[in-house]
Amino acid sequence: MCGIVGLFIKDPALEPKLGELLTDMLITMTDRGPDSAGIAIYSRPDDGLAKITVQSPNPNTDFANLDKDLKEAIGKPIALKVKSTHAVIELPMDQVDAARSALTHLRPEVRVMSSGDSLEIYKEVGLPKDVAARFDLAKMKGTHGIGHTRMATESAVTTLGAHPFSTGSDQCLVHNGSLSNHNSLRRMLAHEGVRTETQNDTEVGAAYLTWKMREGATLGEALESSIDDIDGFFTFVVGTKDGFGVIRDPIACKPAVMAETDQYVAFGSEYRALVNLPGIDNARVWEPEPSTVYFWNH
Amino acid sequence: MTSEFPHTPPRKSYTFSDAANAEIRRAAASGIYDIRGGGTKRYLPHFDDLLFLGASISRYPLEGYREKCSTDVWLGTRFAKNPIHLDIPVTIAGMSFGALSGPAKEALGRGASAAGTSTTTGDGGMTEEERGHSKTLVYQYLPSRYGMNPDDLRRADAIEVVVGQGAKPGGGGMLLGQKISDRVAMMRNLPKGIDQRSACRHPDWTGPDDLEIKILELREITDWEKPIYVKIGGARPYYDTALAVKAGADVVVLDGMQGGTAATQDVFIEHVGQPILACIPLAVKALQDLGMHRKVQLIVSGGIRTGADVAKAMALGADAVAIGTAALVALGDNDPVFEAEYQKLGTTAGAYDDWHEGKDPAGITTQDPELYNRFDPVLGGRRLKNYLKVMTLEAQTIARACGKNHLHNLEPEDLCALTMEAAAMARVPLAGTDWYPGKNGF
Amino acid sequence: MSKQTFDLAAQSLRELNSALHALNGQTNQTAWDVVNPKGSHAIAAGLDAPLDVTVHGSTGYYCAGMNKHATVRIKGSAGPGVAQNMMSGAVIVDGDASQYAGATGRGGLLVIKGNASSRCGISMKGIDIVVHGNIGHMSAFMAQSGNLVVLGDAGDALGDSLYEARMFVRGKVKSLGADCIEKEMRPEHYDLLEDLLRRGEADAKAKPEEFRRYGSARKLYNFNIDNADAY
Numbered sequence: 001m002c003g004i005v006g007l008f009i010k011d012p013a014l015e016p017k018l019g020e021l022l023t024d025m026l027i028t029m030t031d032r033g034p035d036s037a038g039i040a041i042y043s044r045p046d047d048g049l050a051k052i053t054v055q056s057p058n059p060n061t062d063f064a065n066l067d068k069d070l071k072e073a074i075g076k077p078i079a080l081k082v083k084s085t086h087a088v089i090e091l092p093m094d095q096v097d098a099a100r101s102a103l104t105h106l107r108p109e110v111r112v113m114s115s116g117d118s119l120e121i122y123k124e125v126g127l128p129k130d131v132a133a134r135f136d137l138a139k140m141k142g143t144h145g146i147g148h149t150r151m152a153t154e155s156a157v158t159t160l161g162a163h164p165f166s167t168g169s170d171q172c173l174v175h176n177g178s179l180s181n182h183n184s185l186r187r188m189l190a191h192e193g194v195r196t197e198t199q200n201d202t203e204v205g206a207a208y209l210t211w212k213m214r215e216g217a218t219l220g221e222a223l224e225s226s227i228d229d230i231d232g233f234f235t236f237v238v239g240t241k242d243g244f245g246v247i248r249d250p251i252a253c254k255p256a257v258m259a260e261t262d263q264y265v266a267f268g269s270e271y272r273a274l275v276n277l278p279g280i281d282n283a284r285v286w287e288p289e290p291s292t293v294y295f296w297n298h
Numbered sequence: 299m300t301s302e303f304p305h306t307p308p309r310k311s312y313t314f315s316d317a318a319n320a321e322i323r324r325a326a327a328s329g330i331y332d333i334r335g336g337g338t339k340r341y342l343p344h345f346d347d348l349l350f351l352g353a354s355i356s357r358y359p360l361e362g363y364r365e366k367c368s369t370d371v372w373l374g375t376r377f378a379k380n381p382i383h384l385d386i387p388v389t390i391a392g393m394s395f396g397a398l399s400g401p402a403k404e405a406l407g408r409g410a411s412a413a414g415t416s417t418t419t420g421d422g423g424m425t426e427e428e429r430g431h432s433k434t435l436v437y438q439y440l441p442s443r444y445g446m447n448p449d450d451l452r453r454a455d456a457i458e459v460v461v462g463q464g465a466k467p468g469g470g471g472m473l474l475g476q477k478i479s480d481r482v483a484m485m486r487n488l489p490k491g492i493d494q495r496s497a498c499r500h501p502d503w504t505g506p507d508d509l510e511i512k513i514l515e516l517r518e519i520t521d522w523e524k525p526i527y528v529k530i531g532g533a534r535p536y537y538d539t540a541l542a543v544k545a546g547a548d549v550v551v552l553d554g555m556q557g558g559t560a561a562t563q564d565v566f567i568e569h570v571g572q573p574i575l576a577c578i579p580l581a582v583k584a585l586q587d588l589g590m591h592r593k594v595q596l597i598v599s600g601g602i603r604t605g606a607d608v609a610k611a612m613a614l615g616a617d618a619v620a621i622g623t624a625a626l627v628a629l630g631d632n633d634p635v636f637e638a639e640y641q642k643l644g645t646t647a648g649a650y651d652d653w654h655e656g657k658d659p660a661g662i663t664t665q666d667p668e669l670y671n672r673f674d675p676v677l678g679g680r681r682l683k684n685y686l687k688v689m690t691l692e693a694q695t696i697a698r699a700c701g702k703n704h705l706h707n708l709e710p711e712d713l714c715a716l717t718m719e720a721a722a723m724a725r726v727p728l729a730g731t732d733w734y735p736g737k738n739g740f
Numbered sequence: 741m742s743k744q745t746f747d748l749a750a751q752s753l754r755e756l757n758s759a760l761h762a763l764n765g766q767t768n769q770t771a772w773d774v775v776n777p778k779g780s781h782a783i784a785a786g787l788d789a790p791l792d793v794t795v796h797g798s799t800g801y802y803c804a805g806m807n808k809h810a811t812v813r814i815k816g817s818a819g820p821g822v823a824q825n826m827m828s829g830a831v832i833v834d835g836d837a838s839q840y841a842g843a844t845g846r847g848g849l850l851v852i853k854g855n856a857s858s859r860c861g862i863s864m865k866g867i868d869i870v871v872h873g874n875i876g877h878m879s880a881f882m883a884q885s886g887n888l889v890v891l892g893d894a895g896d897a898l899g900d901s902l903y904e905a906r907m908f909v910r911g912k913v914k915s916l917g918a919d920c921i922e923k924e925m926r927p928e929h930y931d932l933l934e935d936l937l938r939r940g941e942a943d944a945k946a947k948p949e950e951f952r953r954y955g956s957a958r959k960l961y962n963f964n965i966d967n968a969d970a971y
Binding site for chain 3: 330446448474486492493501503512514521522
């Protein structure tokens with residue numbers, strides 16, 4: 001049960017303000033989700049460079065010398081940018097798998113939040129304004145992003161239970177609602193070799209999409225089939241390298257408002273989240289239909 | 299040649315019992331699921347399986363009648379400008395006009411007011427009978443919104459947002475055509491004589507994030523004066539309690555599966571929900587985890603019959619209890635005095651549960667003037683007051699014996715359990731041990 | 741008669757609503773402007789006097805909830821549950837309305853000049869709703885009484901499980917809900933519709949002859965196992 005925001009920039013002139021706009025939208029949704037907050041930011045990739053966002057409960061010890069240790073392990077140069085409990089590891093694209101496997105034994109406590117060449121995910125327990133300040137989200141530039149404020153329903157209020165959930169390289173998902181068959185799906189996915197780390201229903205939604213795409217579905221197809229396979233109430237917003245998508249369950253009770261101008265496409269759980277966007281008074285504002293996949297691509 | 303050995307005696311199936319087969323035949327003949335009133339009839343672990351330890355040398359009891367044991371309770375102290383103060387922690391649960399007759403609602407108001415406690419409206423809106431006779435009246439805000447209006451909202455003493463009830467967590471109501479009289483139909487904006495199918499979800503919000511905004515609206519309409527209760531059925535009490543608190547409730551009302559109903563599918567009554575004994579510790583844990591125990595008050599209901607039940611519920615952490623079925627029995631429901639008439643209806647006193655049919659010989663669960671005029675609301679009110687007073691005295695007796703000068707000082711540590719299942723559910727030690735199933739991981 | 745302006749960027753929602761509630765029964769200061777609503781919830785909820793409130797901008801949930809007597813105009817779009825459980829008076833939305841518009845309304849008039857989202861008029865109990873644009877799915881679900889007029893199209897499952905509410909739709913209906921059927925337009929319906937269009941500020945846009953009427957088949961009024969698929 002939560003607040004969702006999303007912003008897809010069409011006019012490059014607005015890209016430097018992505019973090020600032022999205023942070024404002026996120027904080028407006030505090031009432032819907034005071035337990036934790038998270039944000040996924042997509043920026044233009046550096047050629048041939050990948051980045052892995054990681055999180056640690058003990059950043060002081062885990063992130064100290066992590067760049068050196070990783071470089072030693074994989075034999076390639078890497079860069080490390082620490083932001084509070086999170087850090088972004090920059091490395092050659094072909095070294096992502098090697099680095100991730102090295103991480104598991106170098107720093108067993110460290111969790112991968114995202115990987116890809118465009119995406120960074122930051123999420124923590126606490127009020128959205130505090131989470132935003134901790135990671136200096138307002139200063140981030142980018143092409144598009146999604147954010148989430150969480151009011152936990154049945155799973156624990158933890159960093160790992162916060163959204164967005166990564167669903168694969170440069171992919172992530174946020175959710176508002178409550179899924180009713182996530183335990184069976186989690187067992188099915190485990191059998192298929194798709195691992196989940198929490199008891200969170202949204203993580204199952206994310207893992208489901210990962211699995212579908214692994215089996216050859218496009219993201220659009222995976223979202224379409226989620227309507228048949230995932231039970232309960234959901235509004236999903238997914239981020240990809242090129243854009244973002246929205247889907248609501250057939251009952252479509254959980255709120256969703258969208259706005260589009262020449263400069264951007266925006267998503268909010270409530271209109272309140274959109275009120276400070278430039279040109280909102282003249283934007284086309286509408287609510288997404290149930291069981292319908294919406295997608296915007298660069 | 300026939301065998302000389304004795305025959306195997308006839309043996310009926312335990313699985314396909316007479317009762318199970320009778321229900322199959324009834325379903326096959328009628329084509330409708332069984333709808334009835336009342337609560338679950340199956341055996342459930344209950345307060346009966348808990349005992350108080352009492353006091354002797356390590357603890358000292360209070361002297362009855364002389365040393366004071368208070369019973370009052372404040373409800374709605376978190377946000378409301380006008381919290382409610384009740385003399386006793388036993389309240390009357392929501393029961394609708396429609397399910398009950400006007401005189402029965404009046405009797406509930408009379409009895410509760412005389413005993414210093416509150417009564418609650420139901421799915422049919424607020425009647426003059428109950429507002430006029432109830433000193434403290436809680437106005438239910440239900441999915442159906444029958445009769446809902448801002449004037450009644452403002453003349454209520456508290457507002458109870460009903461999300462669910464113990465007899466049917468996740469289900470809506472059902473008032474069959476027989477009871478939709480002219481007055482009931484008018485109050486509910488429905489045609490006379492049709493089945494009334496109440497919704498299971500509120501029409502204009504879903505989930506705790508929306509509920510927070512709904513509560514804000516109700517507070518704004520009533521200028522933040524009234525306590526806002528949120529009533530939930532005993533489904534997933536830890537999460538539901540926590541989310542009601544996060545959404546801004548002043549009071550959480552938790553109704554276990556023994557809670558009654560005017561009319562619902564029997565399959566719902568008997569197969570959905572958890573016993574109140576299992577629900578209370580989870581709800582209390584949720585409140586404690588949020589640091590809100592006693593700040594957001596907890597009212598529990600579902601199978602409360604005696605002062606001992608009241609004391610046990612409070613010892614497990616409730617601030618007050620609510621009674622529905624017990625109040626109706628106090629008024630005269632299922633009284634053997636009407637046995638001849640129960641027989642005519644094909645049932646017997648104590649088993650009558652076809653409340654939806656409106657033929658109640660006791661004149662309580664009916665809209666038939668001939669029947670409800672039998673019922674004397676003044677006498678009914680007096681009987682209810684007497685019963686509430688007795689429950690309170692009983693609870694005080696127990697509390698004093700445990701050395702308490704107030705009912706709300708009873709604790710889980712004042713209890714032991716007689717059975718493993720009660721110990722596991724209530725999380726109090728099995729009698730004679732310091733252990734309950736699940737404690738320390740075992 | 742003085743006109744008051746209330747700025748929600750400078751003053752709180754509580755201050756606004758308590759000022760409006762304090763006017764119950766009074767006749768001066770009846771005209772109010774509310775500026776900077778910025779999607780706030782419960783604006784002008786619970787009014788109980790013949791006030792004229794204009795909200796300049798878009799509102800959040802439950803604007804003009806439980807309205808009695810007042811006229812509330814929204815110069816923008818309305819969030820979920822606008823005019824929920826309205827008793828009397830009028831609420832006019834210049835833009836679109838989100839889901840649950842006019843839910844459980846018992847009287848008065850709700851006019852939406854743009855589109856209404858899903859569940860418009862859900863469980864309505866006597867309110868009149870005029871939507872100039874389209875309405876979303878599950879509109880008039882379990883609607884009990886009152887009139888819903890739609891100049892545009894209706895989404896899926898219109899009037900599911902409805903009781904005695906009337907629906908008039910000018911455009912296409914994507915699908916009818918359980919127990920909802922098209923019904924004949926009789927002379928009294930043309931008269932009723934003409935009045936609703938006029939009061940709904942839509943008479944210049946549409947004529948009663950262009951509408952079809954939908955209502956209850958009344959087959960679910962008493963349980964019958966042969967209708968079980970509709971439950």
